[in-house]
Amino acid sequence: MKKLLLATAALALSAGMASAETIRLGTEGAYEPWNYINDKGEVDGFERELGDELCKRTELTCEWVTNEWDSIIPNLVSGNYDAIIAGMSITAERAEVIDFTTNYTPPDPSAYLAMTPDVDVESAVISAQTSTIQASFVAEHGWTLVEFATPEETIAAVRNGEADAVLADKSYLAPFAAEEDDLVLLEREEQIGGGVGMGFRKSDTELKAKFDAAIQSMKDDGTLNALIAKWEVASTF
Template sequence: MKKLLLAAAALLALSGAANAQTVRMGTEAAYAPWNFLDDSGKPAGYDVDVGNELCKRANLECTWVANEWDTIISNLVAGNYDAIVAAMSITDERKQTIDFSDAYYPPDPSRYVTNAGANFDFAALKGVKLGVQGGTIQAAYAEANLKDGNTIQSYATYDQAMADLAAGNLDVVLADGPYLDPIVSASNGAVVFAGPEVSIGEGYGIGLRKGDADLKDKLNVALEAAKADGTIDTLIAKWFPGKGPFYKK
């Protein structure tokens, strides 16, 4: 009897795997520790761990697609993948084009960084060359609030912006705090935080095509369970030491 039960359970598991919905996850793969390519060339990072965890819980067969940031939303809308898991902040502007899951990381302030020794008046920032990544909440904030009297330079990736900061071609970079934390720590004082924290967005969510309610519901149910049992907090602690816990009550 025991062998029959084990065989039935194995058959059920195989049947469930065979019937699993295939979901293609799009990510930038150039924004560590959120998302990047590991030594074997595969997407890795917090976004990827969260996506894989939710897919497992929702019985989804997930694959990953790396896509440049500036076309990541347009390629979702075009059907080249089914979801965006790429440290994308939930904003009213983006909601006009795509839907979002619930947040899988809470709002986190953006930060300014400069080269050590620089001294700028962030209360009335003027005459600086400011770097941002195009299509980000930081780029939108800079265009709306800092364009007057400053030069806003947009980059395809934040790595390019940081390289120009190190080369002296920029004065300031504005980016997500969690992205900048390890860069500042590893710079041995060459790059420093400056100015105030800037709160933008509603947290980080999974981007979905308008009307894809079934996938949105499946991901949100899985996400709620992963928050409640502490899994999301564990992944946050893995990739962002010292952050959280945010979700487990």
């Protein structure tokens, strides 16, 4: 799902593995159903449930931390938390700065949300969240791109006429099309990224290995596919 800011990478070697058994998990808290803040003010969603189960399987105590998307990788590298679990697509560019676990969802399509079904995306103005794989995709194709800090703002831009369509994960956009009469999904979809994984500092190889093993165990016993289907975030493995 998202691209990174290649800032503060030099701090990677100085940030060590989390102490003892308490691990801080960093997420955005603004990308339902992947991760969001519920009415109790708590992190909720697919990745909250997934992260809690992974922590049980690794026998680690986990605390949840929220961070704005555009600084989520730099703040991992600088030690503000110990792992990212935030709908982050695995890309080669990000892997230059952090290490990823095996993917916990397979690649899922990105979709376009617009107010009419006849938008020609190649000549239209497309909104996307800053530092995402969708923003990178639009820019690489030379189309007209407007970027916003939050996913909510990308949809607002379509409604107020700043953009003709928004490009984002289909699992995020589909509920808006289903629930709101003035918004529709376009037929065209894009396959971007290599699935979603957890991100770790390059120095935290032992910690990453523990979560790799836990993710694989959830794949092997079917619980991961059940969780994906429950939250409808992607196709199953």
